[in-house]
Structures are given as C-alpha cells and as structure tokens.
Amino acid sequence: MVPMRDPDDQDRKRRQPKMRRRQRTGSRIVDADERPQRYARDKSVRIGMTRVGKGLFARRRYPAQTVIGEIKGEIIDDPHYGSDYCMNVGNGQILEPEAPFRYVNHSCEPNCEFDVFDLPEPRKLNRHRRVFLISLREIKPGEELTIHYHWSAASAIGCRCQSPSCRGWIVDPTQWDTLMARLAAKGTP
Ligand SMILES: [Zn+2]
Numbered sequence: 001m002v003p004m005r006d007p008d009d010q011d012r013k014r015r016q017p018k019m020r021r022r023q024r025t026g027s028r029i030v031d032a033d034e035r036p037q038r039y040a041r042d043k044s045v046r047i048g049m050t051r052v053g054k055g056l057f058a059r060r061r062y063p064a065q066t067v068i069g070e071i072k073g074e075i076i077d078d079p080h081y082g083s084d085y086c087m088n089v090g091n092g093q094i095l096e097p098e099a100p101f102r103y104v105n106h107s108c109e110p111n112c113e114f115d116v117f118d119l120p121e122p123r124k125l126n127r128h129r130r131v132f133l134i135s136l137r138e139i140k141p142g143e144e145l146t147i148h149y150h151w152s153a154a155s156a157i158g159c160r161c162q163s164p165s166c167r168g169w170i171v172d173p174t175q176w177d178t179l180m181a182r183l184a185a186k187g188t189p
Pocket of ligand 1: 107108109159160161162163165166167168169
C-alpha cells in the first residue's frame with residue numbers, strides 16, 4: 001500500500017502560500033459580473049499625515065460596499081516580490097501601488113478592503129487584472145481609509161492602529177500562533 005497524503009493538508013498549503021517578503025494579501029477575487037460601478041479614480045480622497053506616517057483620508061461620504069477608487073500601479077509577475085506597499089493580487093502577481101492608494105494604512109478593524117477584478121480590455125480579447133479599494137462600511141468625510149494587511153508572521157511588525165480589537169501586531173489572524181511561536185523562540189514576550 002502506498003501511503004496517501006492528507007488531501008486537506010495539501011489543499012491548505014495551496015491556499016496559503018508561504019510569503020517570503022512583505023505583501024498585503026486577503027483581497028477578494030471578484031467575478032467580472034460583479035464589476036464595480038465606476039472605474040475612474042475618485043478624486044475624493046487626500047493624502048494626510050497620521051501618527052504612523054502618510055495615510056489616506058476620505059473627502060466625502062462613502063456608503064458601504066462602494067468603489068472608492070482604482071489602485072493603479074505596476075503589476076509584477078513574481079510571487080516572491082515584496083515591499084512595504086505591495087499587494088498580492090493572485091495568479092502569482094504582485095501590484096506595487098502608486099499614490100494615492102499606496103498610502104492606505106493597516107488597521108485591525110479596517111473600513112476598506114481591496115478587491116481584484118478581471119475586466120475585459122476595450123478592443124482586446126484578453127482580460128486585465130485591476131484592483132479597487134472598496135468601503136466595507138459607511139465612511140464619513142475626514143475618516144482615514146484603512147485595510148487589513150494580512151501579513152505573514154515572518155513580515156509582522158508592531159501595530160499602532162489603536163482600534164479596540166488591536167492585538168499589537170500587523171499580522172494575518174491565521175498567522176497569530178506562528179508569530180507567537182517565533183517570538184517565544186527569540187525570547188521576547
Ligand atoms: Zn492594530
């Protein structure tokens with residue numbers, strides 16, 4: 001008898017690839033049928049200063065589940081690429097975002113998320129992967145726009161988001177035990 005590998009275990013590994021470098025993940029890949037209502041970047045955001053550096057703020061009210069703008073930038077065909085701003089958009093592709101959406105900070109209780117859409121290109125047969133910032137709840141003018149970075153334990157850094165549920169680390173919740181084990185091994189509390 002040939003020993004069988006646990007298929008669930010293999011599947012889990014496929015869904016959660018090991019991240020060697022820092023990448024924002026946790027986006028939804030959305031069907032083209034569910035495409036956003038507006039494609040153009042909304043000018044109703046501004047870059048401002050926060051206690052952790054630059055951040056992005058709403059200049060108007062956004063209802064829940066609204067496209068705030070398209071996150072433009074360079075698509076890099078290297079799943080191991082990493083930077084402080086880059087976003088894993090699936091298919092082994094990483095987006096290095098441009099301003100202003102490059103400056104969306106992390107929160108443990110975010111008011112936005114980024115969603116990935118495969119949209120048809122005008123006058124072309126192939127589809128193009130595009131990334132949009134979407135509000136998760138109603139956002140008032142002047143509020144800072146935030147997403148959850150979902151960083152791996154290897155990329156985790158201290159979190160200063162000050163939300164009630166903040167656990168003090170920017171890390172994917174599924175990576176919490178791994179992070180604690182790493183810290184215990186290093187002898188830090
Ligand atoms: Zn936090």
